[in-house]
């Protein structure tokens with residue numbers, strides 16, 4: 124099946140409607156290659172080296188050879204699937220599985236469902252796909268947007284009696300704690316729109332202002348707390364609305380319901396699906412995955428998510444295992 128990407132993708136024509144149809148469409152590697160080619164080169168082959176389009180002929184083993192510069196490549200070259208040793212059929216099945224699970228999947232779950240030989244392979248596949256969850260050049264949030272910071276990770280202990288021990292534990296947990304900034308579109312009369320998330324080093328202006336600039340359209344109303352970090356918003360074309368805490372007992376969910384809700388959902392997701400095992404240095408990619416899921420939570424068609432994720436995977440630069448794990452080099 125070759126998808127017709129000139130129009131809005133249609134279920135059963137551009138992406139499988141069901142798992143049965145998936146099995147039907149992708150019996151082997153050749154069918155997967157053809158499908159991915161249809162998505163990547165829907166306007167015809169474009170040479171990744173010289174940029175000429177339409178001037179290629181098919182070589183053996185899924186290769187294309189550019190008539191102009193003789194460059195040879197396959198549909199996976201320069202994408203997250205580059206040099207993979209895992210069959211494309213497993214990759215496609217992984218994307219199907221990931222996009223069909225509302226809460227996401229763990230490496231162990233993926234390994235089991237795909238029958239992969241190693242946990243490491245499943246883990247690295249998931250991490251590569253997480254990098255394809257953010258669409259380049261995506262639209263910024265607009266309208267009424269709440270912005271605030273939140274902590275991810277366990278809070279310092281308060282039940283330990285021994286002060287020295289308490290301090291040690293507090294330091295250890297502090298090192299595992301991350302600060303994230305959350306932006307949530309607020310809909311009238313109620314409900315939330317899209318979100319953006321980012322891990323930041325601290326709550327300073329230097330850390331949070333760039334996040335606002337890259338995530339929110341100027342002209343929007345940005346609702347923040349009284350923090351000095353947001354004082355220059357007006358200078359950048361935003362309308363700032365401060366939510367003033369009336370007293371110490373004023374709970375955050377009253378003044379910032381969107382941020383409060385999203386922060387609680389992320390924490391629950393990290394503790395539930397991922398059992399709290401996410402390390403601070405990996406957190407960015409989990410936040411990308413959460414954003415992907417949240418912003419498409421109302422999507423009626425899971426199959427369309429499958430299609431969108433493949434589209435993004437094909438324009439996402441390759442990442443090596445080294446980059447993901449900082450360990451031994453091997454292709455997955």
Ligand SMILES: [Zn+2]
Pocket residue numbers: 170171172173174175189190191192193194
């Ligand atoms: Zn070329």
